[in-house]
Amino acid sequence: MHFTGVSHLPVIKLNYGMKNKKILISGASIAGPTLAYWLHKYGFNVTVIERSPGLRLGGQNIDVKGPAKEIALKMGIAEKIRALNTTEVGLRFVNSQNQTLAEFPAESSMSMTQELEILRGDLVKILYDHTSEDVRYIFGDRIIRLDQTEDEVEVLFGSGKKDKFDLVVSAEGIGSGTRDLAFGSRPCYKYLGLHTAYLTIPKKITDSRWARWYNAPKGIVFMLRPDNYGETRASVTFLAEENEYRDLDEQAQKKALIKRIQGAGWESERLIEGIGESRDLYFERVSQVKADRWSKGRVVITGDAAWCATPIAGKGTDLAMAGAYILAGELSKAEHHEEAFGNYEKIMRPYVEKCQKLPPGIPGIVYPESKWGIALLNQCIRVAGSKPVEWLLKLFSGNSKEDKKEIMLPDYENNTASGMKE
Numbered sequence: 186m187h188f189t190g191v192s193h194l195p196v197i198k199l200n201y202g203m204k205n206k207k208i209l210i211s212g213a214s215i216a217g218p219t220l221a222y223w224l225h226k227y228g229f230n231v232t233v234i235e236r237s238p239g240l241r242l243g244g245q246n247i248d249v250k251g252p253a254k255e256i257a258l259k260m261g262i263a264e265k266i267r268a269l270n271t272t273e274v275g276l277r278f279v280n281s282q283n284q285t286l287a288e289f290p291a292e293s294s295m296s297m298t299q300e301l302e303i304l305r306g307d308l309v310k311i312l313y314d315h316t317s318e319d320v321r322y323i324f325g326d327r328i329i330r331l332d333q334t335e336d337e338v339e340v341l342f343g344s345g346k347k348d349k350f351d352l353v354v355s356a357e358g359i360g361s362g363t364r365d366l367a368f369g370s371r372p373c374y375k376y377l378g379l380h381t382a383y384l385t386i387p388k389k390i391t392d393s394r395w396a397r398w399y400n401a402p403k404g405i406v407f408m409l410r411p412d413n414y415g416e417t418r419a420s421v422t423f424l425a426e427e428n429e430y431r432d433l434d435e436q437a438q439k440k441a442l443i444k445r446i447q448g449a450g451w452e453s454e455r456l457i458e459g460i461g462e463s464r465d466l467y468f469e470r471v472s473q474v475k476a477d478r479w480s481k482g483r484v485v486i487t488g489d490a491a492w493c494a495t496p497i498a499g500k501g502t503d504l505a506m507a508g509a510y511i512l513a514g515e516l517s518k519a520e521h522h523e524e525a526f527g528n529y530e531k532i533m534r535p536y537v538e539k540c541q542k543l544p545p546g547i548p549g550i551v552y553p554e555s556k557w558g559i560a561l562l563n564q565c566i567r568v569a570g571s572k573p574v575e576w577l578l579k580l581f582s583g584n585s586k587e588d589k590k591e592i593m594l595p596d597y598e599n600n601t602a603s604g605m606k607e
């Protein structure tokens with residue numbers, strides 16, 4: 186376990202009634218550090234705890250667009266994100282012979298590649314670096330017990346340490362343990378019929394600055410994308426029963442994955458080798474979190490812990506950063522935490538519901554099992570601009586190239602509220 190934390194960010198004291206209110210955020214990925222930035226800026230005393238011994242820097246390309254881009258600009262990190270661009274120039278759909286069926290350059294209105302395209306790990310590092318001097322970070326520990334009284338939350342950590350906080354936020358991602366501890370049960374998970382694996386593999390001659398998408402038989406999609414470190418980011422997504430790969434350790438996951446993609450053609454042999462040697466494999470069911478409430482007393486949830494929309498929706502970063510910004514802003518201007526939590530939910534929930542809505546036909550149309558289904562999909566893909574392709578790209582890019590705003594972010598820096606009085 187180690188700690189970091191001093192002070193340098195300009196602080197806007199909006200929480201006049203609640204100065205130095207002590208807040209614990211659990212989870213140091215995207216939602217947690219974004220929330221920490223804004224809470225510190227509004228004058229709160231913030232600690233972030235992360236279960237892993239260090240930042241978890243794995244993952245594929247993610248986009249900073251829509252509300253996430255607006256918030257990155259407000260935070261002054263947009264140029265840092267741009268500087269770490271993944272270098273991807275667009276997306277090519279290929280067949281089993283690696284022939285291009287259709288290509289969508291980054292500049293095209295239908296591309297999946299965004300202006301601020303960055304590796305997930307690079308964004309996590311930027312957010313951490315931007316906050317680590319002002320916020321106390323604790324790595325390698327986690328919350329194991331929460332006791333709420335009327336005025337505070339007593340927290341027991343896995344390390345045996347105890348502390349008291351005014352509020353606790355879980356930003357622990359889809360499987361959040363603190364959420365379940367505080368709420369007394371798990372929220373509803375909507376399984377989408379797919380499992381997905383992300384890993385980094387060595388670059389090969391067939392890789393270029395184009396991302397490649399290949400539909401293999403038996404409902405498998407391989408995607409290979411360039412990164413800015415001279416390696417290739419791979420994803421393998423496939424149809425599976427919900428509990429088919431449950432409770433497997435990493436070695437067992439690797440074995441099961443290799444078995445699932447054996448004989449899938451294209452560059453599957455290379456992927457099998459990559460899986461065997463991988464040191465950053467992330468393997469998950471693709472499920473949405475549907476929580477009917479986001480707070481209980483002094484504990485509140487945000488990011489994937491509250492509303493995971495899945496990578497299929499292309500909205501993970503938009504939602505995580507928007508939720509963090511709104512939660513912090515509402516806490517800065519409300520008189521009581523219940524009021525802030527209520528407003529946070531009122532603003533975010535319609536946006537979450539919109540992002541979680543997937544078109545009918547998922548996963549069957551995008552992940553066809555039969556050769557006939559693949560041939561049909563490939564035929565559609567060849568007709569660039571055809572409705573099915575437009576629909577597919579909009580789906581995976583989060584419909585982001587359109588300028589229309591999906592959520593209006595409130596302007597908290599100019600709010601005139603008198604702040605929390607409790």
Ligand SMILES: Cc1cc2nc3c(=O)[nH]c(=O)nc-3n(C[C@H](O)[C@H](O)[C@H](O)COP(=O)(O)OP(=O)(O)OC[C@H]3O[C@@H](n4cnc5c(N)ncnc54)[C@H](O)[C@@H]3O)c2cc1C
Pocket residue numbers: 211212213214215216217234235236237241242243244245246247305326327328356357358359360361362363383467487488489490495496501502505
């Ligand atoms: C390693 C990793 C790789 C990912 N790769 C991709 C990807 O390639 N593409 C994609 O679209 N999405 C990916 N995601 C998910 C993506 O980060 C989220 O969908 C989104 O950005 C919302 O982030 P979040 O901060 O809410 O949650 P997450 O990003 O899931 O982060 C949750 C954080 O909380 C920590 N944590 C969990 N439990 C506890 C606990 N009990 N106590 C303390 N800390 C805890 C985790 O270690 C993690 O750092 C990945 C997530 C992780 C953790």
